[in-house]
Amino acid sequence: MTTEHTTDLTGEVVDSLERTADARLRELLTALARHLHDFVRETEPTMAEWERAIGFLTATGQMCTDTRQEFILLSDVLGVSMLVETINGHREPGATESTVLGPFHMTESPVRALGANIDLMGTGEPCVVSGRVLAPDGTPLPGAVLDVWQADPEGFYDVQRPDVQPAGNGRGLFTADADGHFWFRSCVPSPYPIPTDGPVGKLLKATDRHPYRPAHIHFIASADGHAPVTTHIFVAGSRYLDSDAVFAVKDSLVQDFAETDDPSLAREFGVPNPFRYARFDLVLEPV
Known part of the structure; x- marks a missing residue:
């Protein structure tokens, strides 16, 4: 169940970005934090699922070389x-x-x-x-x-x-x-x-x-x-x-x-x- 702390945590993360000098970077990171936190609250992943997601992204980066871009491929197949x-x-x-x-x-x-x-x-x-x-x-x-x-x-x-x-x-x-x-x-x-x-x-x-x-x-x-x-x-x-x-x-x-x-x-x-x-x-x- 979502706790009050997780709601406050999103605000704390957003507030921590307020001093970002680049306005567009601040806008992007703020939206990312809000949507990512909303995703976590909606799906409530287990620790094992979170670790598996981190492992997937790590493996995606490790697959990249000078002649292959696995992150672009991931972006492609997700539309x-x-x-x-x-x-x-x-x-x-x-x-x-x-x-x-x-x-x-x-x-x-x-x-x-x-x-x-x-x-x-x-x-x-x-x-x-x-x-x-x-x-x-x-x-x-x-x-x-x-x-x-x-x-x-x-x-x-x-x-x-x-x-x-x-x-x-x-x-x-x-x-x-x-x-x-x-x-x-x-x-x-x-x-x-x-x-x-x-x-x-x-x-x-x-x-x-x-x-x-x-x-x-x-x-x-x-x-x-x-x-x-x-x-x-x-x-x-x-x-x-x-x-x-x-x-x-x-x-x-x-x-x-x-x-x-x-x-x-x-x-x-x-x-x-x-x-x-x-x-x-x-x-x-x-x-």
Whole structure:
């Protein structure tokens, strides 16, 4: 049963934060203390449950490395990452919607020329991805930068299997041309499970949730004078579009990777015919 002392304790903690010089930090910590104390009063965890929670968070931190961020993964599967993106994602009509960063943007993408192939293994179904980077009024944004990364056909990023994939596989940093146009070659992405060998995987198992994400390619697009956008392009028809483990699918981000049977276009792109072709624009709002 809740005691009077626990109610007074919340006030004492909040009062202890009053001298915090940074007003925003004071606001955040005050709200955190109040909500956290309310959670404890509502659920009344036992000491064993509290210790288990501390152990879970400790294990989550211990799982983090230079190439893996388990806390981001935890934030993703609890829907917090998507909620933060949604709160901060108020954009002009027509601007590309944002979605989660994900836990594998942990290494710098290699600079590549337009048209380069980011599928260094050559094991997937070939595809071409192209489009333009535009302002909401349709004005092209020359020199826009696109950071691109994706998993291999087996569902792994290069940092997950450095003994199998060369560094930078599935990654590229591209600069749009004078018309804001970009294009690159790759392989068609496939659905894959998020890592389940850590605390987050145990959480999913305990809650009877699957770990899968629909097929997608990550983008961060940026241009001078415009707000950058962190987003995905999801493959239309992919499994798990309606049950993404990290709640990141938005209808506007689902794109066709259509099979294209055009020998001349295949020769122009330098891919075997037929091939899969995804064409879309990334629209950045001005700042």
